[in-house]
Amino acid sequence: MPAENAPSPLIQVEGLAVTFELAAHSWRWKPQVLHAVDGVSFEVCRGESLALVGESGSGKTTTGRALLGLYRPARGSVRFDGEEVSKLKGAELKRFRGRAQMIFQDPYASLNPRMKVGAIIAEPLRAHGAGSQRQRRERVQEMLRLVGLPPDASNRFPYAFSGGQRQRVGIARALALHPDFVVADEPVSALDVSVQAQVLNLLSDLREELSLTMLFIAHNLAVVRHIASRVAVMYLGQLVEVGSRDEVFSRPAHPYTQALLRAVPPPDPGAGWSGEKVSLRGEIPSPVSPPDGCRFHTRCPYAADICRSVVPEMRTFASGRKVACHFAVDANGGEFSSQATTPEARPDRGAGAGVENRAGDAGSGIETGPILS
Amino acid sequence: MTGTAPATLPDHDKGAALVVRRLSTVYGTSYGRITAVRDVSFQIKAGEAVGIVGETGSGKTAIALALVGLLPRNGRIVAGEISLGGVELVNAPKKLLQEVRGRRIAMVFQDSMTSLDPLMPIGKQISEGMVAHLGTSADEARRRALELLEDVGVPDPATRLAQYPHQLSGGLRQRVAIAVAIAANPDVLVADEPTTALDVTIQAQVLDLLERERQRRGMALILITHDLGVVASVTDRVMVMYAGRVVESGTTEDIFRDPRHPYTLGLMKTMPRLDSPLGVRPAAIPGFPPTGYEEVAGCPFSPRCEWVRPACRAEYPPLERVAEAAPTHEAACLVDVRTEAPGDAR
Numbered sequence: 001m002p003a004e005n006a007p008s009p010l011i012q013v014e015g016l017a018v019t020f021e022l023a024a025h026s027w028r029w030k031p032q033v034l035h036a037v038d039g040v041s042f043e044v045c046r047g048e049s050l051a052l053v054g055e056s057g058s059g060k061t062t063t064g065r066a067l068l069g070l071y072r073p074a075r076g077s078v079r080f081d082g083e084e085v086s087k088l089k090g091a092e093l094k095r096f097r098g099r100a101q102m103i104f105q106d107p108y109a110s111l112n113p114r115m116k117v118g119a120i121i122a123e124p125l126r127a128h129g130a131g132s133q134r135q136r137r138e139r140v141q142e143m144l145r146l147v148g149l150p151p152d153a154s155n156r157f158p159y160a161f162s163g164g165q166r167q168r169v170g171i172a173r174a175l176a177l178h179p180d181f182v183v184a185d186e187p188v189s190a191l192d193v194s195v196q197a198q199v200l201n202l203l204s205d206l207r208e209e210l211s212l213t214m215l216f217i218a219h220n221l222a223v224v225r226h227i228a229s230r231v232a233v234m235y236l237g238q239l240v241e242v243g244s245r246d247e248v249f250s251r252p253a254h255p256y257t258q259a260l261l262r263a264v265p266p267p268d269p270g271a272g273w274s275g276e277k278v279s280l281r282g283e284i285p286s287p288v289s290p291p292d293g294c295r296f297h298t299r300c301p302y303a304a305d306i307c308r309s310v311v312p313e314m315r316t317f318a319s320g321r322k323v324a325c326h327f328a329v330d331a332n333g334g335e336f337s338s339q340a341t342t343p344e345a346r347p348d349r350g351a352g353a354g355v356e357n358r359a360g361d362a363g364s365g366i367e368t369g370p371i372l373s
Numbered sequence: 374m375t376g377t378a379p380a381t382l383p384d385h386d387k388g389a390a391l392v393v394r395r396l397s398t399v400y401g402t403s404y405g406r407i408t409a410v411r412d413v414s415f416q417i418k419a420g421e422a423v424g425i426v427g428e429t430g431s432g433k434t435a436i437a438l439a440l441v442g443l444l445p446r447n448g449r450i451v452a453g454e455i456s457l458g459g460v461e462l463v464n465a466p467k468k469l470l471q472e473v474r475g476r477r478i479a480m481v482f483q484d485s486m487t488s489l490d491p492l493m494p495i496g497k498q499i500s501e502g503m504v505a506h507l508g509t510s511a512d513e514a515r516r517r518a519l520e521l522l523e524d525v526g527v528p529d530p531a532t533r534l535a536q537y538p539h540q541l542s543g544g545l546r547q548r549v550a551i552a553v554a555i556a557a558n559p560d561v562l563v564a565d566e567p568t569t570a571l572d573v574t575i576q577a578q579v580l581d582l583l584e585r586e587r588q589r590r591g592m593a594l595i596l597i598t599h600d601l602g603v604v605a606s607v608t609d610r611v612m613v614m615y616a617g618r619v620v621e622s623g624t625t626e627d628i629f630r631d632p633r634h635p636y637t638l639g640l641m642k643t644m645p646r647l648d649s650p651l652g653v654r655p656a657a658i659p660g661f662p663p664t665g666y667e668e669v670a671g672c673p674f675s676p677r678c679e680w681v682r683p684a685c686r687a688e689y690p691p692l693e694r695v696a697e698a699a700p701t702h703e704a705a706c707l708v709d710v711r712t713e714a715p716g717d718a719r
Contacts, residue, residue: 055572162661163429192428193599197643197657204654219572222645226655249647263573264647265580265602269625273606275581280574282528283544299574 009043010181010213011067015076016040018062022288034288036062038237039076041314044181049207049214051228051245053221053260057284058234060217064183067215068100069093080181098128101174105186107166111158118154121172128177143172147202164195168202175206185217200227221260225249233257236295237287239314243321253323253330256280256296294326302327389416390560390593391440391478396453398435398444407665409435409448411617419560422587422594424604424625426640427614428662433597435617437565440595441480442470458560476506479554483566485546489538495549496522496534499556506557521552525582544575548582555586561593568603580607601644605629610701613637616663616673619692623702633695633704633711636674672706679715680708 018037037059044050052060065071067078069085078085080096088096101124104110111120118140125136140154147168158166167187174182184203188196204227207214218224224231224245231248233241233256241254252258262278280299285291291298297307306326314322317330398410410432417423427433438444440455442462455462457477462470479502482488490498499521500514509517515534522530525548538546547567554562564583568576584607587594596608604611605625612622613634621634632638642656649655660677663669671686672678678685684707692703 055574162664164661192662193601193640193644194428194658195661196645197655198659200645201654201657220645221573222647225645225647225649225651246651259574261647263577265577265600265606266648267601267605267629267641267644267646269605269629271605275577275579275584275606279577279581283542283575284572 008046010046010081011044011215012079013043013063013067013076014041014079016063016066016073016078017075018059018066018071019074032288035237035290036287037066038287038290040234040237040239041076042232042239042242044213044215046180046213047211048230049212049216049228051216051218051224051231052234053218053224053231054234055219055260055284057236057287059237059287060219060234061185063234064102064185064215064217068102068183069096094128098124098177099179100181100183101177101179103167103170103174103182103184103187106190107163107170108158108190110170111166113158115157116154117149117156117158117161117169120158120169121154121176124173124177130177139176140172143176146175146206147172162195163191164199167191167199171199171203171206175210175212178210179212181213181215183215183217186219187216188223189218189220196223203227220264221249222264233260236284236290238295239322239324240296241321241323242314243317243319243323247319247321253317253321253328254296254325255300255302255327259299259301294324388418390419390421390458391595392416392454392456393436393440394454394456396436396439396455397451398432398439398448399451400435400445400448402447405666409617409665410439413453413614413617413619415612415619415622417561417593417595419593420587420591421610422584422596422608424608424611425595425597425614426599426601426604426611428599430616430662430665431614432617433614434565436614437480437563437595437597440561440563441474441478443474443480472506475502475554475559476557477559478561478563479557479559481547481550481554481562481564481567483569485543485550485570486538488550489546489553491538494535494537495541499549499552502553502557518552518556521556522549524586525549525552526578527552544571544579547571547575547579551579551582551586555590555592558590559592561595562587563595563597565597566599567596569598569600576603583607601629601640602646613640616669617665618673618689618705620674620706621704622692623695623699627699627702631696631699631702633702633709634674634706635678635680635708635710637704638710639677680706680710680713682707 016037017039020034020036022032022034040063052063054060062071066073069088072086080100121140121143122136125131125139131139141151144151144153149165149168187203188199191199206212216224216228228245231243231245232239233254235256241248241257248257252261259280265273282299285298293309294307294312297303300307312324312326314324316322394414396410396413397408400407400409413436425433425436439450450463453463457473460473462473496515496518499518503509503514503517504511519530519534522533527533527545527548541549568579571579580603583594598604608625611625611628612619613636615636621628621637628637632641639658643658645655658677663673671688672690675681675685690705690707692705695702695704
């Protein structure tokens with residue numbers, strides 16, 4: 001394995017696109033193509049935890065699965081430790097599968113109800129021919145300890161456990177082979193609120209203890225705040241913003257990120273939160289026929305003519321944060337200033353917009369600014 | 374059974390749209406009997422929005438189903454009264470329930486894919502209630518259905534009237550489900566996790582819609598959810614449930630500013646939020662919620678409670694007023710979480 005002290009990328013994704021062909025109907029001869037992921041590029045560095053957030057239909061789960069080689073990219077590439085995942089075969093592919101594991105969303109559907117918990121956790125070891133039977137039993141016990149389950153859990157079936165405990169079993173299974181990389185796909189969204197924090201804290205501890213690289217997929221922004229070091233926001237198959245956790249949460253630059261953060265009702269009756277003020281109009285369009293230009297323009301309170309025709313490039317701010325919006329401006333006095341913000345093209349502000357307008361000398365574009373008082 | 378004595382009920386009975394007294398429901402399952410709701414009492418004034426907060430198995434959905442008379446075949450009300458504007462619903466004849474349901478009390482379910490009829494055009498589903506309850510003519514009902522679709526924010530309502538549920542997105546379906554529920558102008562709307570299956574941006578829209586229609590129609594709203602954020606932004610009062618019981622209730626302000634039950638306090642601390650300090654490990658409530666099969670002696674939260682003391686395991690503490698200044702704020706706990714430190718009694 002290459003040098004581990006430098007933050008080198010473990011996963012490199014370039015122009016990734018994943019499409020699904022929808023079944024042709026008798027009246028529609030040509031099968032339709034669903035563009036689940038459409039031109040996504042990012043990196044996951046060794047030991048980091050990257051959160052991939054977005055609404056349903058944004059392509060976050062498809063991206064996560066493509067990273068594990070579970071979907072074949074239509075275009076673009078996914079490299080794991082320098083090697084193209086889609087080209088791996090035979091023993092190499094098997095080795096890769098051992099190094100890259102997945103934690104699933106639904107702890108009820110992802111555990112075989114006919115297998116005892118011990119056998120479930122030992123399954124990856126068995127599949128990879130790791131150790132003798134006795135060593136595997138020992139590893140199962142070690143994993144149970146690690147995730148905070150009692151030793152006798154191995155002799156019981158999944159039905160005997162609550163949702164939170166089952167998710168611990170799923171985590172133990174994913175970590176049994178000591179993988180380098182784990183994709184956690186909504187690992188707490190099926191759990192009760194009082195149990196979510198337990199599992200999040202466990203994942204956080206394990207990540208540090210085992211120096212895991214993690215892709216954490218979630219729709220709930222509040223959930224990723226404590227576990228992610230960087231955040232990538234997806235909308236309709238594309239990335240709209242990527243940046244450090246602190247930046248994205250305290251100064252979201254893309255109008256969609258801003259709207260996502262504002263849409264979460266705060267647990268505070270005095271906050272004066274109102275759905276009408278904060279919500280985006282309309283719904284996420286169909287990934288079968290995504291809108292032209294910026295894909296977010298149909299719901300964006302700032303959309304101008306340019307947004308309807310020109311696809312915004314992913315641009316990098318001074319701090320390293322990336323944003324795909326014609327009007328985004330770096331409020332930290334960054335070098336970036338949009339060429340698109342001429343007065344004619346200036347977006348129509350206000351009208352039902354969920355984004356606060358701030359006084360500022362820039363006067364053009366959507367500034368990044370604190371959205372939480 | 375100890376618990377809410379009727380005497381603790383405030384006496385504004387007459388103005389109440391809905392009064393529930395000492396309600397208990399059970400489910401019979403192949404593993405045994407589950408008591409889903411235990412001795413729950415509350416009342417709701419006309420036009421008021423009340424949140425019922427709780428986790429899986431806390432009994433919040435069982436209350437909703439009992440209110441609208443839709444408990445499944447293996448479930449039944451074993452004790453208590455439900456009085457809707459003076460009409461007693463427990464053990465009411467089926468005909469009376471049918472008259473009341475939809476007209477006086479209506480329900481919005483979590484999953485609009487299964488709560489709407491997949492084989493009926495949505496226009497017909499909306500007008501059905503008006504024809505049955507209000508004697509509206511079919512033409513008039515159709516016209517009103519069109520208006521309702523517009524009210525609930527469904528774009529292109531004329532086309533949508535003839536469409537089927539599967540042709541709509543989840544957010545639009547939930548809007549249609551709300552239109553169906555409010556079509557006959559009910560006095561009380563019960564919404565069971567109406568936004569849980571929706572994305573946050575759509576959730577914001579639907580919450581706003583519920584709020585707008587409630588105010589416009591002067592309808593009482595019972596909002597059942599596990600999300601404290603949703604409760605805080607929409608409701609006037611909150612009941613927190615645990616293991617089939619109301620463990621704390623009060624104005625939304627009281628519950629959020631001054632939580633008194635250790636479970637409520639734990640929920641507030643453990644809930645992931647956008648404004649919590651970073652770098653501080655989120656607090657977690659240890660253990661797991663009870664399944665409902667086991668009979669817990671005393672307070673059902675005691676196995677997970679940091680404040681637990683021997684007396685907690687002996688008897689279930691009654692819901693009692695927590696402060697003179699807050700007449701509606703009640704909690705079922707022996708401990709004063711403000712003055713006593715966790716683990717004191719252990």
